[in-house]
Amino acid sequence: MIWSTVALDLVGFGIVVPILGRYAERFGAGGVAVGLLFASFSLAQFVCAPLLGRLSDRIGRKPVLLLSLFGTAAASFLTGAANVLWLLFLARVLDGASGASVAVAQGAVTDMVEPEERPRALGLIGAAFGIGFIVGPALGGLASLGGPHVPFYVAGGLALLNALIAIRRVPETRPRSVRTERPPRDARANRLWGIALATFVAVCAFAGFEATFALLTKQRFGLKEGGVATVFIGIGLLLTVVQGAMVRPVTRALGSTRTLQTGLLLNGLGLLVLAVAESWAVLVPALALLTVGQGLVTPSLSLVVTGRVPDHQRGEALGFQQGISAVARVIGPVMAGVLFEHVAIPSPYLVGAGLCTVALVVMLGQPGGSRKHTLGAADVPVTN
Known part of the structure; x- marks a missing residue:
């Protein structure tokens, strides 16, 4: 179930990324602005992914995974509804700030399997990237036939559906008994x-x-x-x-x-x-x-x-x-x-x-x- 959650999340990502640059041009973005738009996602993820990962160590994987999926849904809907460039930037920052689903999912699968089974489990998570970037662009291309905003609403709908399914189907893999307060930073x-x-x-x-x-x-x-x-x-x-x-x-x-x-x-x-x-x-x-x-x-x-x-x-x-x-x-x-x-x-x-x-x-x-x-x-x- 965790694998399918990641795969569906990456399908949504594959919908958004190939068309985002041209979509931003509708709001007057030039090459520099488009580059900054993509960079804003990555920089927000750089800051927030370790924090969300640490939070998943303390309160469990499932709530942080849900937070990431709901954040992705909100960011996708905001992108589709945007009518000015700064809203696109806000949406990308929100998406990046909540974009720790892969790291949290990797933590979850390594919680569930023995060390000798981790290569297979993490390899399957990696395979989800390939599926996402094959299916996502194709689905985004079909959705764009309905208008430039539609692919982002489709991506948001997929993320929301993914989160709702995860509430019922994704297990908590980190028992309360092993959760700890923030550890010292020395050896890490x-x-x-x-x-x-x-x-x-x-x-x-x-x-x-x-x-x-x-x-x-x-x-x-x-x-x-x-x-x-x-x-x-x-x-x-x-x-x-x-x-x-x-x-x-x-x-x-x-x-x-x-x-x-x-x-x-x-x-x-x-x-x-x-x-x-x-x-x-x-x-x-x-x-x-x-x-x-x-x-x-x-x-x-x-x-x-x-x-x-x-x-x-x-x-x-x-x-x-x-x-x-x-x-x-x-x-x-x-x-x-x-x-x-x-x-x-x-x-x-x-x-x-x-x-x-x-x-x-x-x-x-x-x-x-x-x-x-x-x-x-x-x-x-x-x-x-």
Whole structure:
């Protein structure tokens, strides 16, 4: 039930994101304003996701998940009803401030399963992203036939329905007996800052690819919007397969830290090949490397986070990671766009490969990162 809640939430997100920029243009927003509109969501999420994660550690996962879903519904309805630009900004800030559903859901599934089952559980949460970004844009495109405001009302309706179903169907996974007051901050920061840096640079690299891929394929392959959309659907499908079916066996064989390193290596190789791709025979393998790598990286980052903090800090730690990812999704596209336009076409992907290398080096310096190990050594979660 938690998986379906996340998937439906991400379908709503997939409805909003592709059309928000053009919708904002109706209110006089230029390129800078549209960029700030997207940034406002991510910055609000960066600030609030760790706070909501910490709150879920203290009062339980379910009430915070419901708060996030109702906040998303309100923000979507406000976006659809907006008639001035500042209301769009207010709606995006509200959506970002309440946007901790993924981190809270990750905390919930790790509450419910044994450590050796966490790769499968978090992989399925990751697969929900692929489904959301396949179904969401298609549903948003159909809804837009009814008018520019309709997709946002559809997204709001889905979020509201999701919340109402969750009230009845989603269980509380954090028993009252294990909830604690806010713990000291000492060990938490020491365990997470290296992983936070790896998260930031890895997400920057992939977000830069997402932002500039349409420009690359237009320049080198003459691909139009429909072709780009088809490629991204293929990427979404492959991500879903990797995260739903490959993460568990790979993690059982390598451990979460080594799986993360493998994903970062594949990401870097994929971006390097993409930088020189001028034929489909080179482009397709590059995208396959990059997609499989990202499919391993995303759940592995969460696995490593959950293995480095005590159980009573898990929600806050996952919220912190989600907030770091949100900021990286602002900076990565901006950086890649500047490099693409003002340096050279291959430069975003070469820099992205360098960022993946930085993340790989950081993770080699983490516990369990310099040797092959199985789940159970450095990957066994702290439970004190």
